[in-house]
Amino acid sequence: MSTTVQHPVGQGGPLPTPAGPAGRPVPEASVPARRPGTLKRIRRRVHLRTVPARVRALALAAVVTVGVLFGVANWGVGNARTGLDTIGHDAGPQVVATGDLFFALNDMDAQVANVLLLGRDHGLGRGRDASLRLYEQRRTEANQALLQAAQLAGDDPTEQRTVRAVLDGLGRYERLAGQAMQLDQQQGHAAGPPSPPVQALYRQATDLMKLELLPQAYNLTLESGSIVRKTYETRHSAVLAGRLWTLAAGALVIVALVAVQVYLARRFRRLLNPALALATLGTLALVVAAAGLLGSLAGRLETAKEDGFDSVLALSRTRAISNSAYADESRYLLDPVRADTYEQVYFDKSQAILYLDAERTKSLGDYYVNLGPAVEQFKPEGGSEVTFLGFFGDQARQAEPGSQEARAVAEVLAGYRAFQQQDRDVREQVAAGRRGQALARHLNAREFERYDAALVKLARQHRATFDGAIKEGDQGLRGWNVILPGACVAIVIGILVGVRPRLAEYR
């Protein structure tokens, strides 16, 4: 350790070459003349031969590490905030809203099938007027969801074109459906299949819906859902990285503060510098709190995305597909020419909702038989062995045994099974030549409504999980735009207060 006593840094050495007269740049020739002095000063700073220089350097290093700590913690918190905003308040809810587009379109077509099937027997089932009102309501919902989708599309040309194509197609669909319903009303038939010209018009309408509108609506939700997924993945890993960086930077600050403390204790024979000790404790507290916050925010983001958003979206799809499967039951009764095709798509949709092993389940008949035993394997209180796949396979595997969610899943599965039983009754009556009874069974059935209500209930639980996680995340973040800079400034003040009296001894 050098003992040479010198002037405090800044006072010794040649004065810097004065700048040229105001407004005029320094001539280039003067630069080489300035260099030796500057170099010397830098060398002296680097060598830190004086005690105050060393104190200053150590304090400066500590302040810089506090700055780094602020930077990384602030970056982590900022990522968490952006993630929560996008998933919880911005794109997330909008994507869920576009998910409703698929449901609304499906239900429009289902209600048209109902109206045509009822004929002049207006009072059967839900009744013609109620079906028409529901049709109008779904059309309004579809238009609202399309507006959301248009906003989400932003300036992505591919998505914009999809939104426009759905809007155009919806106009064509409404025209065809309107024509079919008007012609059907003029002809006035008893409940059951309408006249061939009405069937032909409806076939055009439902084909347009099935082949053009529904796929595009479904894809819109998938595409905008990918915004949420990408945001989640980037932000979630950034928040976790931010936590590690915060811990590392915090450790650096503490090392720097301890170094200053030790140096001052040795040099000035003092036991403890209270200001520095406070700054150290403050840093420790800040780092623990910030790392804890970032960890919990990463957890909230994960809950919101995986347990909330993904499930809400999946259930919205399941609900729409179920609804359209139920409408395929109507279409099966409505259009005898295409009955085979509608039965096949009903089976395909059932398999999408709850998939049973294809080796043993080759037809709808097998599906009815195998569904019961498969569903019974799911036990909400634990010990289930879920062998089925599809949307409900995912839900059944995700649900924690004994949870409210698991009980809701069990309710949905029971409702689904009852709905399939009702479908089986209808088709068996048709096969036995009792079309009238089949029609009455179809129109008066309440199984589908009960199943649909159970689905909505389960979706609401996931929605609550989603909203809860976002709210907790927002609450956790509250105040941090003040706490973080405030705490860092306080630590810096602690450092300055701690070293100032020691430096003063050299003045």
Add this chain to the structure above:
Amino acid sequence: MRSSRTAACLTAAAVAATTLAGCGTGDGGSILDKETLTIGVKADQPGLGLRRPDGAFEGFDVDVARYVAGKLGFAGADVRFTETPSSVREKVLQEGRVDMIVATYSITASRKTKVTFAGPYYVAHQDTLVRAGDAAIRNVRDLRGRRLCKVTGSNSWRRVTEERRIEAQLVETSSYSDCVNRLAGGGLDAVSTDDLILAGFAAQRGEAVRIVNAPISDEKYGVGLPKGDIDGCEAVNTALTQMYQDGTAGRLLGKWFGRTGLRTTNSVPQFEGCG
């Protein structure tokens, strides 16, 4: 995409390499990060995937794959086609020998546990091929008592005789091209399988055979990707959407199946979802 992911991994690794060991490598990365793309196609299906005498592949699947690869940023020279028979499709994807499969690969829930599917790029339907002069067969029920082709190893005939319990007489053959030969020659009355496959054979036969246009199933032809490649899957879906929007899909369907009288769907199919 590559640079941001690499940067994220480097950053994370710098902090604590051990705790983040799984970063980006758990799913084997994305096909988007590759320099070249190996695409699996069929070699024996006219109109879909067929190996020409000069060794090159041609067909609707091949053209779709080429379009998608182009949209993903692969130059023609960086794309390689290889034959993937049905039995090895999951295996070659899992082992990384093939990056992407476009080979009349139907999306099913059990396959989805092993493969990530983009698309479907087309929804085919099981349909029936008959001799052009045979007007008696208008839908699948009319196959009762008629001679239906049963290809060893294929399940299509089951939909008719087992699922629908239509009592057709099954005539066993070794391949669909053999079926179509016998149909034209009068050795049997009907061939029932995916309409695009039928149309591919019908295109070779000209006026001799006809498709009934009475679909009895939906077969979602997907683009098979290594399990977990969500980024790749979403990029392929965007490319497929563009393929329908810019009219390429309609043009390709016309090019390969236009002459056969098959009614094709020229708007984008409902995607399966990548997650």
